[in-house]
Amino acid sequence: MDSELSNDGETARSDGDRPTATGRPTAEEVLRLDGVRKEYGPETAVDSLSLTVREGELLTLLGPSGCGKTTTLRMMAGLERPDAGSVRLAGETVADGSTHVPPERRDVGLVFQDFALFPHLTVAENVAFGLTDATDDEKDRRITELLDLVDLAAHREATPDELSGGQRQRVALARSLAPEPDILLLDEPFSNLDVRLRVEMREEVRSILKEAGVTAVSVTHDQEEALSISDRVAVMDDGRVEQIGRPESVFEHPESRFVASFLGQAGFLSGKYDDDTIETPIGTFRPQRLNGLSEEYVGTDLDVLVRPDDLEATVVGESEADGHIIHRQYTGPSFVYRVELGNGDVVHCQHNHVTELDIGKPVGVELVADHTLAWYPPREEAPEGTERRAERPGTR
Numbered sequence: 001m002d003s004e005l006s007n008d009g010e011t012a013r014s015d016g017d018r019p020t021a022t023g024r025p026t027a028e029e030v031l032r033l034d035g036v037r038k039e040y041g042p043e044t045a046v047d048s049l050s051l052t053v054r055e056g057e058l059l060t061l062l063g064p065s066g067c068g069k070t071t072t073l074r075m076m077a078g079l080e081r082p083d084a085g086s087v088r089l090a091g092e093t094v095a096d097g098s099t100h101v102p103p104e105r106r107d108v109g110l111v112f113q114d115f116a117l118f119p120h121l122t123v124a125e126n127v128a129f130g131l132t133d134a135t136d137d138e139k140d141r142r143i144t145e146l147l148d149l150v151d152l153a154a155h156r157e158a159t160p161d162e163l164s165g166g167q168r169q170r171v172a173l174a175r176s177l178a179p180e181p182d183i184l185l186l187d188e189p190f191s192n193l194d195v196r197l198r199v200e201m202r203e204e205v206r207s208i209l210k211e212a213g214v215t216a217v218s219v220t221h222d223q224e225e226a227l228s229i230s231d232r233v234a235v236m237d238d239g240r241v242e243q244i245g246r247p248e249s250v251f252e253h254p255e256s257r258f259v260a261s262f263l264g265q266a267g268f269l270s271g272k273y274d275d276d277t278i279e280t281p282i283g284t285f286r287p288q289r290l291n292g293l294s295e296e297y298v299g300t301d302l303d304v305l306v307r308p309d310d311l312e313a314t315v316v317g318e319s320e321a322d323g324h325i326i327h328r329q330y331t332g333p334s335f336v337y338r339v340e341l342g343n344g345d346v347v348h349c350q351h352n353h354v355t356e357l358d359i360g361k362p363v364g365v366e367l368v369a370d371h372t373l374a375w376y377p378p379r380e381e382a383p384e385g386t387e388r389r390a391e392r393p394g395t396r
Contacts, residue, residue, distance in 0.1 A: 267347030
């Protein structure tokens with residue numbers, strides 16, 4: 001199992017948190033949330049959430065709008081007070097039932113999506129804003145160091161209105177890093193940038209954070225962003241963390257149907273484990289192709305997770321067809337075809353851009369995956385309130 005946390009307070013190690021010979025984790029804990037909950041009237045925004053952030057890592061909270069990720073970030077910063085649970089920063093309790101350290105007394109840096117720069121100050125003056133206890137010489141050295149780090153030394157005397165969006169973001173980052181915070185918190189830091197600049201800046205920001213050795217938590221709803229820049233990703237839904245781990249582990253080994261569906265395009269094949277065969281609407285295959293499937297599940301109905309690159313569609317005669325193409329998406333390098341199978345299942349098949357198939361065509365669908373596949377109990381068979389536990393045994 002990949003998860004390092006559970007929402008009922010029990011914690012297991014995630015990828016990269018292996019103990020040393022002394023039994024202690026290999027990386028120092030900078031931030032810990034234990035059972036935090038936040039309510040707004042009758043609505044629970046964050047529900048008994050526990051997680052840790054380790055020194056030098058970039059952890060991203062990923063999920064759809066309204067899942068509680070920004071509220072979680074605000075509780076880390078001290079902008080919101082949890083209704084239950086505790087927050088520890090650098091070994092000190094900063095929030096619990098009797099304690100709430102305000103944001104200005106927490107050693108955290110904040111980068112907002114609108115950058116929040118002072119328009120009447122120069123780049124250097126913006127960066128220096130948080131250096132209230134430093135001498136003039138110390139400020140000058142720190143400003144020079146940070147502007148070199150973010151490649152803005154030539155814009156020291158410019159004002160924000162003279163800079164591009166990417167440059168303003170780098171100024172905001174330098175300003176947040178200036179006081180050398182214990183942790184940097186980034187709230188949707190790339191959402192105000194255009195698509196091309198967004199890709200460029202997320203790579204640049206990760207490089208800057210790693211060069212500076214900064215511990216950071218980022219919030220985003222953009223899965224490509226989260227998977228590409230993070231050391232670990234925490235996928236959130238309905239105020240809870242569904243799964244946390246390295247990006248490749250979370251994507252390749254989704255522990256719930258929600259995680260599987262939220263990350264990338266997911267299709268589910270209805271299957272039946274019968275004797276030594278998995279029966280599906282596109283044919284049969286051996287149970288060894290499903291991760292964690294044992295003989296105790298013989299006779300069980302199950303849903304098999306398939307991604308677009310796991311399947312291949314071929315135009316066939318109507319009598320041989322497994323289904324029909326109902327949608328075609330052109331991505332540039334490839335086409336992704338949505339296929340409705342004879343039993344109503346809908347799956348996606350990815351093909352090179354030179355292979356163009358017409359909507360409505362009857363197709364045969366072949367499983368071409370060279371890895372084991374995740375599986376889950378059929379949605380209607382998961383008892384209410386038990387879906388998270390019920391789904392975990394079949395992850396790949």
